[in-house]
Amino acid sequence: MSQSPETLLTGLRATPPLVQCITNYVAMNIAANVMLAAGASPAMVSDVEEAEEFAGIAGAVTVNIGTLSPPFVAGMHAAIRGARGAGRPWVLDPVACQATAYRRAVVQALVAEGPTIIRGNASEILSLAGEASRGQGVDGRDPVAAAEEGARRLARSSGAVVAVTGEVDYVTDGERAVRIGGGSPFMPMNTALGCSLTCLCGAYAAVAEDAFDAAVAGLAHFAVAGAKADEGASGPGSFAPRFLDALAAVTPADLSRGAIYDAAVPA
Numbered sequence: 001m002s003q004s005p006e007t008l009l010t011g012l013r014a015t016p017p018l019v020q021c022i023t024n025y026v027a028m029n030i031a032a033n034v035m036l037a038a039g040a041s042p043a044m045v046s047d048v049e050e051a052e053e054f055a056g057i058a059g060a061v062t063v064n065i066g067t068l069s070p071p072f073v074a075g076m077h078a079a080i081r082g083a084r085g086a087g088r089p090w091v092l093d094p095v096a097c098q099a100t101a102y103r104r105a106v107v108q109a110l111v112a113e114g115p116t117i118i119r120g121n122a123s124e125i126l127s128l129a130g131e132a133s134r135g136q137g138v139d140g141r142d143p144v145a146a147a148e149e150g151a152r153r154l155a156r157s158s159g160a161v162v163a164v165t166g167e168v169d170y171v172t173d174g175e176r177a178v179r180i181g182g183g184s185p186f187m188p189m190n191t192a193l194g195c196s197l198t199c200l201c202g203a204y205a206a207v208a209e210d211a212f213d214a215a216v217a218g219l220a221h222f223a224v225a226g227a228k229a230d231e232g233a234s235g236p237g238s239f240a241p242r243f244l245d246a247l248a249a250v251t252p253a254d255l256s257r258g259a260i261y262d263a264a265v266p267a
């Protein structure tokens, strides 16, 4: 039976999961604050010397290719080994994976390792699905609707739950699919919120029985908090602290009431 975002947020706050976040230099501080505000326990641990061992004590691992370099890649593969060895979920964020040959090669190798969830903007998901992408660096430039079919194909070929974010988010495991509305136009004007959301999907995956439910809950938490923070924000700067406050203030019941869900039927 599926677990609602309300049930999962209650569980997350009752027992904050330790999440090993391998993320980029831009996101490290922002994502850690987002995780703490939401109710999770982040640890930005990425070096190859300890990444595999640490994954053995974490509830989930998240891997983000935003500021890519060979030492990061070694740490990513070590952490994934640790997560797989411990039977824990791991989440991939394919930041700007369309941009360079190095990113394309690294991300393909990571997808081959069997992520539990892939969370990216529409341009990144289109690229992973083998389609043309209008992504400009780390910023998405394609509508989510254009990536829905590719997301379903990617989910089927990789075995991952695929979460595509933008104005209206889309989550699919290749069979089931849901759209989630809400959020704020100030969100893409704040760097590293997508990266932070990927970490939060890891937190929900650590407490959920099913990765699809985990991704829906993570995206719903952002959608509801984003809409709440938008009220009274006059620009991206004043939005940022309001968003952290809203992530903490959101109640489990808000996730049932606040997010706009649409049970999209996959073709």
Ligand SMILES: Nc1ncnc2c1ncn2[C@@H]1O[C@H](COP(=O)(O)OP(=O)(O)O)[C@@H](O)[C@H]1O
Binding pocket: 120, 121, 122, 138, 139, 140, 165, 166, 167, 168, 169, 182, 183, 184, 185, 186, 187, 188, 192, 193, 194, 195, 197, 219, 222, 223, 226
């Ligand atoms: N125009 C928008 N309106 C409302 N929410 C948005 C909008 N664009 C992005 N978001 C939200 O911002 C968060 C990060 O998504 P996104 O910007 O797609 O990721 P990334 O930062 O990786 O490109 C998600 O919660 C998404 O729903």
Ligand SMILES: Cc1ncsc1CCOP(=O)(O)O
Binding pocket: 024, 026, 027, 066, 067, 095, 138, 190, 191, 192, 193, 194, 195, 196
């Ligand atoms: C600006 C930037 N450059 C490399 S990673 C990064 C952060 C991207 O964050 P997000 O994908 O969440 O917008």
Ligand SMILES: [Mg+2]
Binding pocket: 095, 096, 120, 121, 138, 194, 195
């Ligand atoms: Mg991103």
